[in-house]
Amino acid sequence: MYLSVDRLKKFTFRPALMLFVLFSTGAIADPSQRWQLNMSPGVTELGQKIYDLHMAVTIICCVIALFVFIPLTIIIVKHRKSTGKQAATWHENLFFELSWTIIPFFILGFMAYPSTMTLIEAYDTSDSDIDILVTGYQWKWKYEYLGKDGKNFSFMSNLSTPRDVIYGDPTERENYLLEVDEPLLIPVNQKTRFLVTAADVIHAWWVPDLAVKKDATPGYINEAYTIPTKTGTYRGQCAELCGKDHGFMPIVVKVVEQAEFDAWVEEKSKAVDLSPKTFDELMALGKDLYATNCAACHGVNGEGIAGAFPGLKGSPIAVGDMTGHLDIVVNGKPGTAMAAYGSQLDALKLAAIITYERNAWGNNAGDSVQATDVLNYMNGGAK
Amino acid sequence: MGEHHGPEKGIKRWLLATNHKDIGTMYLWFSFAMFLIGGAFAMIIRAELFQPGMQLVEPDFFNQMTTLHGLVMVFGAIMPSFVGLANWMIPMMIGAPDMALPRMNNLSFWLLPFAFAVLLSSLFMEGGAPNFGWTFYAPLSTTYGPPSTTFFIFGVHIMGASSIMGSINIIATVMNLRAPGMTYMKMPLFVWTWVITAFLLIAVMPVLAGAVTMMLMDIHFGTSFFSAAGGGDPVLFQHIFWFFGHPEVYIIILPAFGVVSEIIPTFARKPLFGYASMVYATASIAFLSFIVWAHHMYTTGMPLAGELYFMYATMLIAVPTGVKVFNWVATMYDGALTFETPMLFCLGFLFLFTMGGFTGLMLSIAPADFQYHDTYFVVAHFHYVMVAGAIFSMTAAVYYWLPKWCGRMYNETLGKAQFWISFIGFNLTFFPQHFVGLAGMPRRIPDYALQFADFNMMSSIGAFIYGGSQLFFLYNVIATIRSGEKVSDDKVWEGANGLEWTVPTPAPFHTFSTPPEVK
Numbered sequence: 001m002y003l004s005v006d007r008l009k010k011f012t013f014r015p016a017l018m019l020f021v022l023f024s025t026g027a028i029a030d031p032s033q034r035w036q037l038n039m040s041p042g043v044t045e046l047g048q049k050i051y052d053l054h055m056a057v058t059i060i061c062c063v064i065a066l067f068v069f070i071p072l073t074i075i076i077v078k079h080r081k082s083t084g085k086q087a088a089t090w091h092e093n094l095f096f097e098l099s100w101t102i103i104p105f106f107i108l109g110f111m112a113y114p115s116t117m118t119l120i121e122a123y124d125t126s127d128s129d130i131d132i133l134v135t136g137y138q139w140k141w142k143y144e145y146l147g148k149d150g151k152n153f154s155f156m157s158n159l160s161t162p163r164d165v166i167y168g169d170p171t172e173r174e175n176y177l178l179e180v181d182e183p184l185l186i187p188v189n190q191k192t193r194f195l196v197t198a199a200d201v202i203h204a205w206w207v208p209d210l211a212v213k214k215d216a217t218p219g220y221i222n223e224a225y226t227i228p229t230k231t232g233t234y235r236g237q238c239a240e241l242c243g244k245d246h247g248f249m250p251i252v253v254k255v256v257e258q259a260e261f262d263a264w265v266e267e268k269s270k271a272v273d274l275s276p277k278t279f280d281e282l283m284a285l286g287k288d289l290y291a292t293n294c295a296a297c298h299g300v301n302g303e304g305i306a307g308a309f310p311g312l313k314g315s316p317i318a319v320g321d322m323t324g325h326l327d328i329v330v331n332g333k334p335g336t337a338m339a340a341y342g343s344q345l346d347a348l349k350l351a352a353i354i355t356y357e358r359n360a361w362g363n364n365a366g367d368s369v370q371a372t373d374v375l376n377y378m379n380g381g382a383k
Numbered sequence: 384m385g386e387h388h389g390p391e392k393g394i395k396r397w398l399l400a401t402n403h404k405d406i407g408t409m410y411l412w413f414s415f416a417m418f419l420i421g422g423a424f425a426m427i428i429r430a431e432l433f434q435p436g437m438q439l440v441e442p443d444f445f446n447q448m449t450t451l452h453g454l455v456m457v458f459g460a461i462m463p464s465f466v467g468l469a470n471w472m473i474p475m476m477i478g479a480p481d482m483a484l485p486r487m488n489n490l491s492f493w494l495l496p497f498a499f500a501v502l503l504s505s506l507f508m509e510g511g512a513p514n515f516g517w518t519f520y521a522p523l524s525t526t527y528g529p530p531s532t533t534f535f536i537f538g539v540h541i542m543g544a545s546s547i548m549g550s551i552n553i554i555a556t557v558m559n560l561r562a563p564g565m566t567y568m569k570m571p572l573f574v575w576t577w578v579i580t581a582f583l584l585i586a587v588m589p590v591l592a593g594a595v596t597m598m599l600m601d602i603h604f605g606t607s608f609f610s611a612a613g614g615g616d617p618v619l620f621q622h623i624f625w626f627f628g629h630p631e632v633y634i635i636i637l638p639a640f641g642v643v644s645e646i647i648p649t650f651a652r653k654p655l656f657g658y659a660s661m662v663y664a665t666a667s668i669a670f671l672s673f674i675v676w677a678h679h680m681y682t683t684g685m686p687l688a689g690e691l692y693f694m695y696a697t698m699l700i701a702v703p704t705g706v707k708v709f710n711w712v713a714t715m716y717d718g719a720l721t722f723e724t725p726m727l728f729c730l731g732f733l734f735l736f737t738m739g740g741f742t743g744l745m746l747s748i749a750p751a752d753f754q755y756h757d758t759y760f761v762v763a764h765f766h767y768v769m770v771a772g773a774i775f776s777m778t779a780a781v782y783y784w785l786p787k788w789c790g791r792m793y794n795e796t797l798g799k800a801q802f803w804i805s806f807i808g809f810n811l812t813f814f815p816q817h818f819v820g821l822a823g824m825p826r827r828i829p830d831y832a833l834q835f836a837d838f839n840m841m842s843s844i845g846a847f848i849y850g851g852s853q854l855f856f857l858y859n860v861i862a863t864i865r866s867g868e869k870v871s872d873d874k875v876w877e878g879a880n881g882l883e884w885t886v887p888t889p890a891p892f893h894t895f896s897t898p899p900e901v902k
């Protein structure tokens with residue numbers, strides 16, 4: 001009943017293509033995705049229904065367009081003054097006025113029925129197999145697995161495209177801006193329910209192929225679901241303007257077989273590594289974590305952004321008392337963009353970032369902090 | 384005319400202006416200046432989006448550009464341009480000597496430069512200009528907004544006051560100063576659409592003022608209207624904003640409908656097909672505009688019943704809009720058409736606005752909107768409605784009435800060239816945005832994935848062409864005023880009808896000091 005995407009994808013815009021060969025910087029993007037003209041039905045039944053609805057309404061609109069534009073074109077060609085035509089003086093015609101008022105109601109009714117049915121289906125989030133709490137942060141996503149068996153773990157998912165690619169040459173980078181350090185896994189053919197919320201401003205969690213777009217609003221928990229029928233990696237982006245790096249908080253969901261999913265849950269549920277690390281290990285780990293979690297605001301070299309985000313290089317907090325540093329990283333600074341990282345990262349990661357900030361870019365606090373110290377601090381003990 | 388004094392000399396003529404034509408002229412020039420500034424912001428946006436990767440500006444500045452582009456175009460360019468047109472034309476169309484409240488008219492204009500000076504000065508402040516989009520959703524615009532947000536709020540208050548005063552003036556003029564015999568159902572359609580628009584403005588500008596005042600309280604006085612942490616509600620902001628924002632869309636487009644309904648009959652040399660049904664359709668659109676606001680919020684997690692209601696109500700808008708389009712087509716049928724520049728722009732309007740209407744119908748389908756929402760598909764949709772709807776018809780209006788205003792004829796070849804360049808540039812810019820939107824490109828992003836690169840480059844090239852064509856327009860208007868061929872005919876256009884064509888060309892400083900008799 002529906003048009004095949006493949007057929008539409010093959011329809012490329014030849015003259016435009018030739019024009020743009022002149023400008024194109026080389027092999028960019030997978031040729032099958034390039035020139036994509038239409039919505040993708042994705043890998044869910046709901047997505048297919050939404051796609052069918054979209055195509056049906058598009059076709060109805062095209063038919064109505066013909067009813068308007070063909071007569072309009074004929075009038076423009078035939079009823080010109082230059083053909084010697086004399087203007088008539090009549091106006092109003094009850095038959096036409098009634099028909100173009102009443103007929104649209106029927107067309108709208110015809111569209112409203114499948115729309116209503118699809119909408120009801122999209123709202124049915126009951127009886128889920130898997131529940132994932134999705135929290136939007138400026139500018140990353142946190143996923144928390146809410147296991148029915150009591151298993152529970154969470155992790156942050158950050159953009160993994162390096163800054164020098166964004167500011168350099170992105171054309172060779174596969175999945176440019178659509179890649180993350182740690183994707184979310186969900187099982188195939190199971191109903192995964194997403195509980196979507198946000199910690200700071202409004203975001204929107206959108207993966208086109210899974211047919212999910214839901215606003216992540218602070219103070220609200222919105223529900224959405226997906227039942228993917230094909231394994232694979234599906235990519236999306238934040239869809240609600242959420243500040244500076246709104247364009248840089250992608251979503252990657254891997255749909256995997258049940259066994260792989262179970263193994264992943266098992267692995268992720270293990271306790272955090274609290275064993276002592278050497279200074280160099282902490283610095284190396286901290287450097288990577290700083291780049292994905294902190295550099296967007298505080299700068300790759302700790303220089304910050306004048307007038308908006310403070311630099312850390314030589315800042316009194318970064319080279320001062322350790323408790324002050326722990327406090328701002330763990331608890332954040334309310335009323336500013338500085339989030340409370342205590343709820344976002346595990347103790348080892350926090351320890352690595354703090355150690356790195358105190359000793360990078362010429363900062364010379366000279367001390368380091370271990371995961372256990374961070375845990376002690378968070379549990380109310382002083383270092 | 385002998386007993387009437389002419390305009391004051393020098394700068395006082397403008398500062399102390401109470402003449403509707405002078406104030407109309409100032410509105411029109413002001414809005415054109417804003418149009419160029421807002422256009423320059425758009426050029427920066429399209430230049431950054433020309434290629435994937437960040438080349439020209441930082442993401443935060445990009446957000447400032449999208450925000451200011453929207454605010455300046457909506458509140459600085461489109462709205463004041465139609466107020467300027469109303470000032471010039473409504474008294475001349477209803478046979479009134481001037482606007483009913485000339486001193487308030489002066490104030491409502493002179494507030495605007497200050498409002499926009501306040502808004503645009505934020506570009507030079509520490510932390511930059513507002514960067515939260517023209518929809519300024521809380522809490523991004525409150526807790527997380529830049530310090531300049533307060534100036535933005537102040538600016539919005541001033542322009543709101545200006546709009547409300549302008550609307551009161553228009554309503555007062557139309558209700559009280561119509562020439563004898565000019566009954567409501569004899570008023571030109573442009574006057575009708577403006578009266579309805581004025582009522583919409585009076586109804587919704589205070590709602591906008593309320594929204595920004597609550598923001599101000601949240602930012603400076605510790606309230607939590609929109610902060611979930613303090614018991615407030617970020618979604619409440621969206622309800623309030625769109626209760627203003629949806630009628631706002633019709634505030635922009637209804638006067639455009641009025642302009643087109645004046646121009647098409649002139650160049651078809653045939654009366655408007657269904658005058659009464661056009662008036663009723665305008666009124667129904669205005670009514671519907673109040674009860675569909677949450678179709679901008681389908682993904683906020685509204686309850687199913689709410690979602691269904693807003694979907695059905697929104698779909699209904701297609702009916703009166705269709706009535707209008709069919710009316711314009713039927714007006715041309717059996718006419719004797721000529722295609723001077725104003726007519727070309729009206730035909731461009733008719734084609735492109737209808738396309739925007741179709742995508743609007745698609746967007747009204749809530750489940751499909753789950754895929755369209757906040758993508759470039761929406762950007763394409765509202766530019767078809769706003770640019771092809773409001774800007775094309777405004778351009779048509781300027782070409783149509785310019786000979787009456789200044790007594791000189793514009794250069795027809797240049798005008799037609801401007802139309803075709805605009806038409807091609809516009810479509811090259813915005814048509815591909817439907818495709819990238821459907822393929823999954825979110826709006827308001829400074830950089831994008833590689834599969835969107837080709838269409839974005841196309842869009843950017845189109846935008847530069849469209850932007851350039853506006854300089855053509857500026858040149859043509861200035862050249863006409865300075866050295867255009869003199870027009871001696873009061874009627875200017877063979878098929879023109881209406882009181883404004885009965886006064887001398889160029890229109891003298893005072894017209895209809897004695898009211899005309901309308902049969």
Ligand SMILES: [Cu+2]
Pocket residue numbers: 136137139202203204238239240241242246249
């Ligand atoms: Cu976001």
